[in-house]
Amino acid sequence: MPDERRCPGATTVALVATCGNRLPDVAIGPSVGTVTDTRPSRSGDTDVRRVTIRDIADATGVAPSTVSRALSLPDRVNRATQLRIQQAARDLGYVPNSQARALTSGRTRAVAVLVSDITNPFYFDVIRGTQHQLAAAGWTQLLVDTEESGEAELAALNAIATKADGAVLTASRLSDAQIARIAQRTPLVVVNRRPEGVPSVLIDTPGGVEQAVQHLVSLGHRDVLYVAGPDSSWSNERRWRALVRVAKRLGIRVARVGPHAPFVDSGAAAADAAVNAGATACIAFNDLIAIGMLARLRERGVRVPEDMSVVGCDDIFGADFCNPPLTTMTSPIERAGRVAIRMLLGRLGAESGEDPVGEHTAGAVALPTHLTVRESTGPAPTSPRRPS
Amino acid sequence: MPDERRCPGATTVALVATCGNRLPDVAIGPSVGTVTDTRPSRSGDTDVRRVTIRDIADATGVAPSTVSRALSLPDRVNRATQLRIQQAARDLGYVPNSQARALTSGRTRAVAVLVSDITNPFYFDVIRGTQHQLAAAGWTQLLVDTEESGEAELAALNAIATKADGAVLTASRLSDAQIARIAQRTPLVVVNRRPEGVPSVLIDTPGGVEQAVQHLVSLGHRDVLYVAGPDSSWSNERRWRALVRVAKRLGIRVARVGPHAPFVDSGAAAADAAVNAGATACIAFNDLIAIGMLARLRERGVRVPEDMSVVGCDDIFGADFCNPPLTTMTSPIERAGRVAIRMLLGRLGAESGEDPVGEHTAGAVALPTHLTVRESTGPAPTSPRRPS
DNA sequence: TTGAAAGCGCTAACAG
DNA sequence: CTGTTAGCGCTTTCAA
Numbered sequence: 042m043p044d045e046r047r048c049p050g051a052t053t054v055a056l057v058a059t060c061g062n063r064l065p066d067v068a069i070g071p072s073v074g075t076v077t078d079t080r081p082s083r084s085g086d087t088d089v090r091r092v093t094i095r096d097i098a099d100a101t102g103v104a105p106s107t108v109s110r111a112l113s114l115p116d117r118v119n120r121a122t123q124l125r126i127q128q129a130a131r132d133l134g135y136v137p138n139s140q141a142r143a144l145t146s147g148r149t150r151a152v153a154v155l156v157s158d159i160t161n162p163f164y165f166d167v168i169r170g171t172q173h174q175l176a177a178a179g180w181t182q183l184l185v186d187t188e189e190s191g192e193a194e195l196a197a198l199n200a201i202a203t204k205a206d207g208a209v210l211t212a213s214r215l216s217d218a219q220i221a222r223i224a225q226r227t228p229l230v231v232v233n234r235r236p237e238g239v240p241s242v243l244i245d246t247p248g249g250v251e252q253a254v255q256h257l258v259s260l261g262h263r264d265v266l267y268v269a270g271p272d273s274s275w276s277n278e279r280r281w282r283a284l285v286r287v288a289k290r291l292g293i294r295v296a297r298v299g300p301h302a303p304f305v306d307s308g309a310a311a312a313d314a315a316v317n318a319g320a321t322a323c324i325a326f327n328d329l330i331a332i333g334m335l336a337r338l339r340e341r342g343v344r345v346p347e348d349m350s351v352v353g354c355d356d357i358f359g360a361d362f363c364n365p366p367l368t369t370m371t372s373p374i375e376r377a378g379r380v381a382i383r384m385l386l387g388r389l390g391a392e393s394g395e396d397p398v399g400e401h402t403a404g405a406v407a408l409p410t411h412l413t414v415r416e417s418t419g420p421a422p423t424s425p426r427r428p429s
Numbered sequence: 430m431p432d433e434r435r436c437p438g439a440t441t442v443a444l445v446a447t448c449g450n451r452l453p454d455v456a457i458g459p460s461v462g463t464v465t466d467t468r469p470s471r472s473g474d475t476d477v478r479r480v481t482i483r484d485i486a487d488a489t490g491v492a493p494s495t496v497s498r499a500l501s502l503p504d505r506v507n508r509a510t511q512l513r514i515q516q517a518a519r520d521l522g523y524v525p526n527s528q529a530r531a532l533t534s535g536r537t538r539a540v541a542v543l544v545s546d547i548t549n550p551f552y553f554d555v556i557r558g559t560q561h562q563l564a565a566a567g568w569t570q571l572l573v574d575t576e577e578s579g580e581a582e583l584a585a586l587n588a589i590a591t592k593a594d595g596a597v598l599t600a601s602r603l604s605d606a607q608i609a610r611i612a613q614r615t616p617l618v619v620v621n622r623r624p625e626g627v628p629s630v631l632i633d634t635p636g637g638v639e640q641a642v643q644h645l646v647s648l649g650h651r652d653v654l655y656v657a658g659p660d661s662s663w664s665n666e667r668r669w670r671a672l673v674r675v676a677k678r679l680g681i682r683v684a685r686v687g688p689h690a691p692f693v694d695s696g697a698a699a700a701d702a703a704v705n706a707g708a709t710a711c712i713a714f715n716d717l718i719a720i721g722m723l724a725r726l727r728e729r730g731v732r733v734p735e736d737m738s739v740v741g742c743d744d745i746f747g748a749d750f751c752n753p754p755l756t757t758m759t760s761p762i763e764r765a766g767r768v769a770i771r772m773l774l775g776r777l778g779a780e781s782g783e784d785p786v787g788e789h790t791a792g793a794v795a796l797p798t799h800l801t802v803r804e805s806t807g808p809a810p811t812s813p814r815r816p817s
Numbered sequence: 818t819t820g821a822a823a824g825c826g827c828t829a830a831c832a833g
Numbered sequence: 834c835t836g837t838t839a840g841c842g843c844t845t846t847c848a849a
Binding site for chain 2: 138139140141143144159162165166168169172186199200203305335336358359361364365
């Protein structure tokens with residue numbers, strides 16, 4: 042039977058290690074080098090060890106510290122010996138021990154990325170973005186699943202203190218004040234939050250909400266229902282306020298149902314609530330809820346978009362092939378991940394590729410969203426053509 | 430601009446850290462304990478450090494080694510001092526440094542999980558399973574994205590040698606011989622592979638293929654087309670052979686198109702090939718390809734299931750809400766991840782929950798698959814009812 | 818049962 | 834430019 046017992050405060054951390062821009066943690070040859078021990082070992086018997094800088098030092102006749110320099114700070118070493126040492130490292134199949142490195146230097150060349158639910162497709166794209174950008178810089182990623190809990194988030198931020206040089210919070214459940222305080226001891230970048238003095242990456246879904254409302258208005262709607270996500274979500278409040286603002290400006294009515302958990306399964310209740318509210322057009326907190334609504338509406342015989350227009354948010358995997366395909370606010374999610382990492386690495390003093398103007402400040406970067414119109418709001422789809 | 434440069438042999442590693450069954454890497458209180466330094470530091474000025482066992486030793490008047498024992502091997506310490514030390518650890522907000530721990534003990538309490546594409550929904554479930562099982566045991570997960578490359582896989586296996594005590598290969602691109610060789614120095618469990626002498630977890634999709642074919646036959650089909658996945662995939666060959674076998678037994682005809690990359694985007698070409706082959710029923714290597722086919726077939730006016738029955742494989746996120754919903758072989762993917770971890774922890778001598786019979790052997794565990802019939806193969810769906 | 822001492826592999830002062 | 838020396842925080846002999 043599967044073992045389901047949980048530890049209190051358990052958190053999930055994932056680490057993305059990549060080749061470095063110094064010496065990669067990867068052997069050059071087909072396998073890791075090993076050495077049959079000649080120096081005295083505790084156990085007494087000769088056993089194979091992995092190659093260390095000492096082995097390279099012995100092989101090249103220099104001091105271990107010189108090997109360390111040749112590998113980590115090549116400029117500080119005579120060109121000839123540098124090459125000789127690097128060659129020996131390759132020959133021996135040397136792989137640096139990142140733990141030892143971190144222990145002495147205090148720097149881990151790793152970044153923690155905290156997500157609230159590792160199984161939410163939204164985060165796949167964020168993670169892909171952070172991963173790519175970190176890989177490009179030769180850094181390592183620790184992926185933390187906070188499981189929608191602020192407590193787990195705090196615990197994780199403590200736990201990773203020695204394992205990462207900084208962190209990206211993509212869905213913090215902490216207060217702005219808490220985040221700001223943590224940012225004083227741990228370099229932080231937040232996504233979709235705006236705490237004072239902490240660099241942040243914002244996905245401009247409010248801008249997308251405006252486009253969505255305009256779109257619905259152009260289809261003749263005068264009433265729009267907001268299907269809210271979790272109360273603890275900052276984005277949720279932000280989207281709702283954007284909706285209220287644009288509705289006032291355009292002179293249409295808005296209403297709100299929810300909160301709903303950000304899962305497909307929540308869509309059924311959301312759909313029922315929407316039908317019960319007499320809505321003909323709704324904007325859902327995210328695509329998961331919207332997709333769940335589509336299924337429930339069909340089950341109830343409510344046609345989309347003829348009887349009800351549905352707009353999602355994020356444009357996650359599945360939004361284009363659900364039934365009907367979902368009109369949604371397409372967010373540059375992967376890019377948000379990349380930008381967050383670039384900002385963080387910038388603060389950490391690492392070279393992280395080109396340095397876009399202003400990204401290194403403590404300010405916020407807002408990434409534009411655009412509406413992708415599909416059948417869930419449009420006029421009825423044309424009926425299928427016959428096979429060609 | 431996003432920085433897209435890649436490092437040769439770059440690999441992605443993710444680590445899942447959790448509370449331990451010894452002392453968790455997590456502070457008990459609201460934050461990590463720190464100490465204002467009184468002992469001489471390199472920089473000279475007093476700075477805050479994290480609490481170490483030495484601080485606890487000073488506070489309790491015992492030697493650091495005793496603190497270490499009280500925390501790691503409580504049995505080897507006098508009951509009274511043990512409790513005193515543990516209390517002091519709590520009070521000071523001590524968090525063990527896992528790097529230092531690994532450096533001395535050689536054990537990391539971490540397991541590497543290698544996947545071929547972190548953005549493939551199939552692996553989400555595997556990862557969730559491994560993560561849960563590792564979390565339950567207080568272990569840590571390193572997630573490695575090998576990006577469909579055997580070279581990256583080898584590089585990663587070398588790189589993680591000091592970072593993990595063992596590894597799970599979920600989609601190896603290596604040969605059986607290579608895997609077997611690596612297994613001799615690194616404890617390994619493979620998923621959906623069957624190399625000699627290496628414990629493996631098999632998802633019984635061949636069994637599912639048989640059910641799928643029976644289902645298609647029961648719908649009147651006498652010809653089945655296999656839409657192949659990547660040539661490098663072991664599962665792909667295995668499914669094809671299972672299909673050939675059952676087809677022979679049932680006296681139906683089979684054909685094959687492909688290979689196709691395991692992405693939704695590959696579905697278009699696959700659908701075209703299927704139409705071109707005159708197929709009326711096809712079984713796709715996986716759901717991603719099948720979902721892509723559905724879109725393309727609709728685009729071409731080929732009705733599913735009236736003109737063509739489509740069966741997928743895996744039952745990933747999206748298979749139930751695509752259009753039409755996909756008949757597919759539902760695999761216990763998450764469970765496979767959990768079982769793999771239990772087998773590995775068993776070999777590593779760790780307590781990993783209940784110990785199912787036989788799982789600890791070097792043999793293979795086969796997990797059953799079942800067919801989930803949805804509209805993509807069934808008779809035409811009933812037309813929607815009116816709103817209630 | 819406890820303490821002293823050595824050292825994991827590496828980096829970083831400090832001399833030379 | 835290079836070698837010597839001292840640790841990082843922890844575990845683990847070995848004695849007491």
